[in-house]
Amino acid sequence: NDTAPLFTEKELQTAAWIRDAARSDNLSYKILESLTTEVGPRMAGTPGDARAVAWAEAKFKELGFDKVWKEPVTYPSWTRGIEKAEIVAPFPQPLSITALGNSVATPKNGLRAELVEFANLKEMMAAPDEKVQGKIVFINHRMQNSNEYGLVVPGRSAGASEAARKGAVAIVIRSVGTDNHRFPHTGVMQYAPGVAQIPAAAMSNSDADMVARMIKRGKPVSLKLELSSAAAGTYTSYNVIGEMTGSELPNEYVLIGGHLDSWDLGTGAIDDGAGCAITMAAAEFIKRNGLKPKRSIRVVLFANEEQGLFGGKAYLAAHQNQIAQIQAAAEADLGQGPVTKMASFVRTEALPLVKQMHSVLAPLGIEPGDNNAFPGPDMGDLRMAGAASFGLALKADDYFDLHHTPDDTFDKIEPARINQAATTYAVFAWMAAQAPISFGSGQELLKAAKK
Amino acid sequence: NDTAPLFTEKELQTAAWIRDAARSDNLSYKILESLTTEVGPRMAGTPGDARAVAWAEAKFKELGFDKVWKEPVTYPSWTRGIEKAEIVAPFPQPLSITALGNSVATPKNGLRAELVEFANLKEMMAAPDEKVQGKIVFINHRMQNSNEYGLVVPGRSAGASEAARKGAVAIVIRSVGTDNHRFPHTGVMQYAPGVAQIPAAAMSNSDADMVARMIKRGKPVSLKLELSSAAAGTYTSYNVIGEMTGSELPNEYVLIGGHLDSWDLGTGAIDDGAGCAITMAAAEFIKRNGLKPKRSIRVVLFANEEQGLFGGKAYLAAHQNQIAQIQAAAEADLGQGPVTKMASFVRTEALPLVKQMHSVLAPLGIEPGDNNAFPGPDMGDLRMAGAASFGLALKADDYFDLHHTPDDTFDKIEPARINQAATTYAVFAWMAAQAPISFGSGQELLKAAKK
Ligand SMILES: [Zn+2]
Ligand SMILES: [Zn+2]
Ligand SMILES: [Zn+2]
Ligand SMILES: [Zn+2]
Incomplete structure (x- = not known):
């Protein structure tokens, strides 16, 4: 031309x-x-x-x-407010977590429930409701490299409502991040209209590894979660x-x-x-x-x-x-x-x-x-x-x-x-x-x- | 033989x-x-x-x-208790800090004073008392590699009492650590007998860099420090x-x-x-x-x-x-x-x-x-x-x-x-x-x- x-x-x-x-x-x-x-x-x-x-x-x-x-x-x-989480049983340990943006608060003084682990959001969505009912969902989806943000981030943005549809009381996710340091990654999440709003937080990759090791031992693992985040x-x-x-x-x-x-x-x-x-x-x-x-x-x-x-x-x-x-x-x-x-x-x-x-x-x-x-x-x-x-x-x-x-x-x-x-x-x-x-x-x- | x-x-x-x-x-x-x-x-x-x-x-x-x-x-x-620090002027920012082991608490609700920066413990010890009186001493001694622990650690262990001898109200140090992550490094400190006991904390290397940049601008930099650590x-x-x-x-x-x-x-x-x-x-x-x-x-x-x-x-x-x-x-x-x-x-x-x-x-x-x-x-x-x-x-x-x-x-x-x-x-x-x-x-x- x-x-x-x-x-x-x-x-x-x-x-x-x-x-x-x-x-x-x-x-x-x-x-x-x-x-x-x-x-x-x-x-x-x-x-x-x-x-x-x-x-x-x-x-x-x-x-x-x-x-x-x-x-x-x-x-x-x-606003973010207080954010705390600890494994209370079988092996008490504090976790390094942060509230996800838009998350509602837990009841004052926190909530306590058993963790149920899923490899990713899809696996959780495919699970029977009974497995999730009354539990805290733990989405343990490791982001392997910088190309996987789009793949992993739905667990953060949509996980809470999908878990709530099945009766979960809260959701904690492995941070959407590629590091191996003990920093939780925050980021925004959204509640689907008409679905119960449950608290949502992310733990560091180091903590997610540790929690997964605990769960692998086969005994119920209970988490106490306390968030005071709120719309403002x-x-x-x-x-x-x-x-x-x-x-x-x-x-x-x-x-x-x-x-x-x-x-x-x-x-x-x-x-x-x-x-x-x-x-x-x-x-x-x-x-x-x-x-x-x-x-x-x-x-x-x-x-x-x-x-x-x-x-x-x-x-x-x-x-x-x-x-x-x-x-x-x-x-x-x-x-x-x-x-x-x-x-x-x-x-x-x-x-x-x-x-x-x-x-x-x-x-x-x-x-x-x-x-x-x-x-x-x-x-x-x-x-x-x-x-x-x-x-x-x-x-x-x-x-x-x-x-x-x-x-x-x-x-x-x-x-x-x-x-x-x-x-x-x-x-x-x-x-x-x-x-x-x-x-x-x-x-x-x-x-x-x-x- | x-x-x-x-x-x-x-x-x-x-x-x-x-x-x-x-x-x-x-x-x-x-x-x-x-x-x-x-x-x-x-x-x-x-x-x-x-x-x-x-x-x-x-x-x-x-x-x-x-x-x-x-x-x-x-x-x-x-016991460690609460540990919080923030720059309150001229540029308000929270810091990532931790109490040093054995540190006393600040007054309830914290103390607030101007920072005075020193490159290392020796420089602080050589300074005139007037420079330190009423201030929070900031020992900004970067540990360059793993061989420098013995060189840098006296700022952590002995800094509080040396600063107190000159009338400082608290001490905050650059963490004794070689990383570039925003983790403060704790570690034990000791009070010298007969010297006023002032609160002692460490900030991450990232925070120390930031505080140093603020101080370089030439205006007084004020820190609010709150610790509730205590002997137990x-x-x-x-x-x-x-x-x-x-x-x-x-x-x-x-x-x-x-x-x-x-x-x-x-x-x-x-x-x-x-x-x-x-x-x-x-x-x-x-x-x-x-x-x-x-x-x-x-x-x-x-x-x-x-x-x-x-x-x-x-x-x-x-x-x-x-x-x-x-x-x-x-x-x-x-x-x-x-x-x-x-x-x-x-x-x-x-x-x-x-x-x-x-x-x-x-x-x-x-x-x-x-x-x-x-x-x-x-x-x-x-x-x-x-x-x-x-x-x-x-x-x-x-x-x-x-x-x-x-x-x-x-x-x-x-x-x-x-x-x-x-x-x-x-x-x-x-x-x-x-x-x-x-x-x-x-x-x-x-x-x-x-x-
Ligand atoms: Zn961006
Ligand atoms: Zn962003
Ligand atoms: Zn050791
Ligand atoms: Zn040690």
């Missing part, structure tokens, strides 16, 4: 310059240091949430973004947005970002302070170096991803008539990098441009992907509404060791890794902003998205 | 057979599985302590030891002892063992369930295979090592007139192995025998050591009293990642590592029991020990 619009040689040179020059930049690392030190935990609806919003607004301004604003996001909030009313937080305004097509924009909220146990360094820092630094690098993108580059730090993608939904609601203005969307929410692959979701005419973008990025160790990209959790609904999307896949081999645990802290961040990711986002954002044609957001991609 | 008494060729063959046959044994792993699953945490003076004693007595009998008995060990006990009266536990009785010299014995108590945060897998399991399995292997040692092999599981070597002191007090009966002493208290070196502390005439012992063990990857061995914490006073000693050095490169934390759990144990250690102890115990001459315990080594 020799008439396909392409990036000019000069544009390619500028993109290559960004790729090489940004590698020695340290801004993403510094932004993340600031967020984790000056804000720390920022679970949706807590005082840390409000502090994070204030931090983000101030940081965007400090970094010289042309426009900085907030858009409200309202959601039901939840409606809260309004904000998507915090910073924009570098385009010089030629200011109303079209490249959409990047991460989610600003974290779980409360750690300081949200990899989930998802890293995504916020990577994308803020990417946009700032372009501006600081005097490059003037044709289209705008918009960085959105989404509110409350963790408890139900509330920020992403609010963003779509507020901008649903402007999907065609989104040149390309790509969220960073899988840790500190590096980026290992670039997939796209663009109209056919734009594929030669994607190929050129990949050629610039390939020296960073980035493989080409397909044209069916998913842009990230908070932008998934935008894609469904027809937004052109990119999937800049972050290396996640250690991500599920840390995520949703107390161990998600800044000391785990390696400057070279996060900087490669920020560099990749800078090249991506610049090239998408400069592209000679639209990537196809709107009606054209809406059909493809619905397939 | 061609008249030196040596092991016979047949004895060497038997020792080599043990070395090769025990490698495929799995008993040490199984014993440790049992202790960590059926007892778990067993801090001195707690119900877990009593359960561990009962477990040990029953396990020795189950393993077919010829004699099993207990010797009382009395000590002051201590006198408690009597037991050294639990199992003996395989010797066929020719039953009153002489090879003394091996570990300490039965653990800290409360984990399940004491590497500290020191491993040492107990390694030495129990070593003795059992000899008996089960029909070998009849000339001298007895005595396994002592010492009470309350962690809070002040109480079990070791009680053993010496009960046996101080029988030092000459100890053919050789070697404790295992540095994790799961493998053994990497064998040092001795024997009279000169026995050195050719030590050389032969080493020749048998060398294929296990064990290097020869000097003749100035330390037998382990609970046997150190026996050595001072003139007991011939061996130092079977355990590989400790990951030991201080885990020890004294919630993460000291059975899932960290690798069968091949612990089995090599049990094999080494079996060979050592057998050869020491068969040796044609005494290794010199008593008057002969007492002089050397005092040098």
